[in-house]
Amino acid sequence: MVRSVVFDVGETLLDDTREWARWADWLAVPHHTFSAVLGAVTAQGRNNAETFQYFRPGFDLARERQLREEAGFGELIGDVDLYPDVRPGLSALREAGLWVGIAGNQTSRAAELLEGLGLAVDAIATSGQWGVAKPDPAFFARVLELAPGRPEEIVYVGDHRDNDVVPAKSAGLRTVLIRRGPWGYLWADDPVVRESADWIINDLTELPDLLISSGN
The missing domain is CATH 3.40.50.1000 (HAD superfamily/HAD-like)
Structure with a gap:
C-alpha cells in the first residue's frame, strides 16, 4: 500500500531551462556553451555544480547565488x-x-x-x-x-x-x-x-x- x-x-x-540560462548570463557565457559543458559533466556522472568551475575556477555557488539576489537577478520560479x-x-x-x-x-x-x-x-x-x-x-x-x-x-x-x-x-x-x-x-x-x-x-x-x- x-x-x-x-x-x-x-x-x-x-x-530548469530558464534557471540554467540565467546562470549562463550571470557568467557571461553563451547558453549553448554552458549547456554543452553541463551535459559533459552530467554524462560523467558528476555533480552538476562542477560545471561552474570550468568557467570560473574557485566558483563559490552559495556566494554567487547571494550576489545574484542582491543584484536583482535571483531565483525565479x-x-x-x-x-x-x-x-x-x-x-x-x-x-x-x-x-x-x-x-x-x-x-x-x-x-x-x-x-x-x-x-x-x-x-x-x-x-x-x-x-x-x-x-x-x-x-x-x-x-x-x-x-x-x-x-x-x-x-x-x-x-x-x-x-x-x-x-x-x-x-x-x-x-x-x-x-x-x-x-x-x-x-x-x-x-x-x-x-x-x-x-x-x-x-x-x-x-x-x-x-x-x-x-x-
Whole structure:
C-alpha cells in the first residue's frame, strides 16, 4: 500500500531551462556553451555544480547565488517553469487519497517560491531549509519524518539516478524515475536504475493508476 508520494524538484516538477540560462548570463557565457559543458559533466556522472568551475575556477555557488539576489537577478520560479503534467498529476494523486509532498535540493528561497505556486501538495521542504542535501542518507531520513507512512508506503519520484533513485531505495522507500531532463533520459535504461526503481515513467499523470494498481 502506498500512502505518500514525495517529489524531487528540478527536472521532475520544474523545467530548469530558464534557471540554467540565467546562470549562463550571470557568467557571461553563451547558453549553448554552458549547456554543452553541463551535459559533459552530467554524462560523467558528476555533480552538476562542477560545471561552474570550468568557467570560473574557485566558483563559490552559495556566494554567487547571494550576489545574484542582491543584484536583482535571483531565483525565479513561476508557472512557466512547471512541466505541463505537474498540476494535473499532483491533483490526481490528491484526489486518489494520497499525501503529496515536495522535497528537493533547493534553497530556502526556492521553497518560498514553490509555496507561492499554490500546488496541490501537503508539504514543501528543501535542502536549504533542512541543512542537508541529497544523496546524504540524512536527507531521506527527513523525508521519512515528513511523509506519513512506513518507508515502504512512501514513494519518492525523481529524475536522477544517484541523487534520487539509489539513495531513496537505500532508505527503504519505493522509487520512481521520470524520464525527462538530461539525467532522466541519460539513466532511464541504466542497469542500476532498472534494479533500483520500482517504476520508470514518462509523465506524472501515469502515477495514480500505477500506484492504485500496485495495491494502494
